[in-house]
Amino acid sequence: QAAAPLHPVxxxxxxxxxxxxxxxxxxxxxxxVKAAELTLGPAACxxxxxxxxxxxxxxxxxxxxxxxxLRMTADALVYSTSLNYNPVLxxxxxxxxxxxxxxxxxxxxxxxxxxxxxxxxxxWAPFRSTLSSEEKLPFSLHLMNDDWSAERVSTIFxxxxxxxxxxxxxTENHVPLRLFVDNCVATPTPDRSSSPQYAFIDFSGxxxxxxxxxxxxxxxxxxxxxxxxxxxVDAFKFAGNSSNLIYITCHxxxxxxxxxxxxxxxxxxxxxxSNLWTPxxxxxxxxxxxxxxxxxxxx
Numbered sequence: 001q002a003a004a005p006l007h008p009v010x011x012x013x014x015x016x017x018x019x020x021x022x023x024x025x026x027x028x029x030x031x032x033v034k035a036a037e038l039t040l041g042p043a044a045c046x047x048x049x050x051x052x053x054x055x056x057x058x059x060x061x062x063x064x065x066x067x068x069x070l071r072m073t074a075d076a077l078v079y080s081t082s083l084n085y086n087p088v089l090x091x092x093x094x095x096x097x098x099x100x101x102x103x104x105x106x107x108x109x110x111x112x113x114x115x116x117x118x119x120x121x122x123x124w125a126p127f128r129s130t131l132s133s134e135e136k137l138p139f140s141l142h143l144m145n146d147d148w149s150a151e152r153v154s155t156i157f158x159x160x161x162x163x164x165x166x167x168x169x170x171t172e173n174h175v176p177l178r179l180f181v182d183n184c185v186a187t188p189t190p191d192r193s194s195s196p197q198y199a200f201i202d203f204s205g206x207x208x209x210x211x212x213x214x215x216x217x218x219x220x221x222x223x224x225x226x227x228x229x230x231x232x233v234d235a236f237k238f239a240g241n242s243s244n245l246i247y248i249t250c251h252x253x254x255x256x257x258x259x260x261x262x263x264x265x266x267x268x269x270x271x272x273x274s275n276l277w278t279p280x281x282x283x284x285x286x287x288x289x290x291x292x293x294x295x296x297x298x299x
Contacts, residue, residue: 008022008023008025008026008027008028009021009022009023009026009083009103009105010022011105011107013079013107013108013109016062016063017060017061017062017063017065018059018060018061018063018068018079018081018105018107019058019059019060020040020058020059020060020061020083020105021056021057021058021059022038022056022057022058022059022083023055023056024054024055024056024057025055026038026085026101027101031098032055033085033087033098034087034088035047035050035051035057036088037085037086037087037088038057038059038083038084038085039083039084039086040059040061040066040081040082040083040084041061041065041066041067041068041081041082041084042066042067042081042082043065043066043067044066044084045059045061045065045066047059048060059083061081063079063107064079066081067081068080068081069081071173072111072172072173074111075110075111076108076109076110076111077108077109077111078106078107078108078109079106079107079109080104080105080106081105082102082103082104082105083102083103083105084100084101084102084103085100085101085102085103086100087099087100137169137170137171137174137177137254138169138170139167139168139169139179139252140167140168140169140170141165141166141167141168141250141252142165142166142168143155143163143164143165144164144165144166144230145164146162146164148164148166148220148224148230152164157235158235159235159236159237160234160235161234161235162216162232162233162234162235163232163233163234163235164230164232165184165230165231165232165233165250166228166229166230167179167181167228167229167230167231167250167252168227168228168229169227169252169254170227171227171254175256175257176226176227176256176257176258177226177227177254177255177256177257178226178227178254178255178256178257178259178261178265179226179227179228179229179252179253179254180204180205180229180252180253180254180255180265180266180267181201181205181229181231181250181251181252181267182201182204182205182250182251182252182253183199183201183202183203183204183250183251184199184200184201184248184249184250184251185197185198185199185200185248185249185250186198186199186200186236186238186246186247186248187246187247187248187249188238188241188243188245188246188247189247190247192249196238196241198236198238200217200233201231201250203289203290203293203294203295204263204264204265204266204289204295204296205265205266205267205268205295206266206268206277206287206289206290206295207219207231207233207267207268207269207270208270208290209233209234210269210270210272211270214234215233215234216232216234217231217232217233217234217269218231218232218269218270219231219267219268219269219280220232220280221269221278221280221281222280222281223280223281226257227254229267229280231267253265260282261279261281261282261283261286262282262286263286263288263289263295263296264295264296266279266280266282266286266287267279267280267281268280268286268287268290270290277290277291
């Protein structure tokens, strides 16, 4: 629809760009917003066409520009961005008369199968492998309940209880991937570099906390899926610290699912009964560096 007071934002999804036309009477109340208070996308791109005398503002941006995101459904490629209104405070600083607003924008493009003949040999990389190398992977880390069936509602633990972690990565649009937890560090503040700190997973996937006499921490084997890794850690707190808060920061990474585990891509637990390090998958020698506390530099 054309931009008008009743429909103040109009979107044209063109072949390679999106054109957004905005009526400055954004809220339909006769009060025109300033063009400089309007931006497009997380990158806050400025309008391409606007004038203080005009009531319309126009944005033009490539489908991949201004921080837009791409997701795939069974039938479509969906590019998502947003129109942002961030008013500049004027007048009396004690009161405000308008609020910021975000208008979500989506462009849907139908997916089609590639069509070629036997006489054509494409030289481009398959779309799925190209996407997996360029798109940021959506990693997740959750505290789970004791039977791993759902995310734990409470983040309060008593000493003697066990923390159940589930790390995952969404591989919907990617070649099959295997998830690893490179390291996990506990700190008393959100700053990973704060002190004191305790690395209970270290050296590219060694659950070193499990070596302590009073701990039973371990990776859960087998995995539920290649893109999920679960591990259990006995609850702890920092000695001599009056705060009971603990912040945990983990570095997650993936390798190709058909790539054999190696000293830099592994999940190793310490088995007290055998006094040996044991991998979730792969041969036992990938864990030998856990004992030496040196597994090379993580890639």
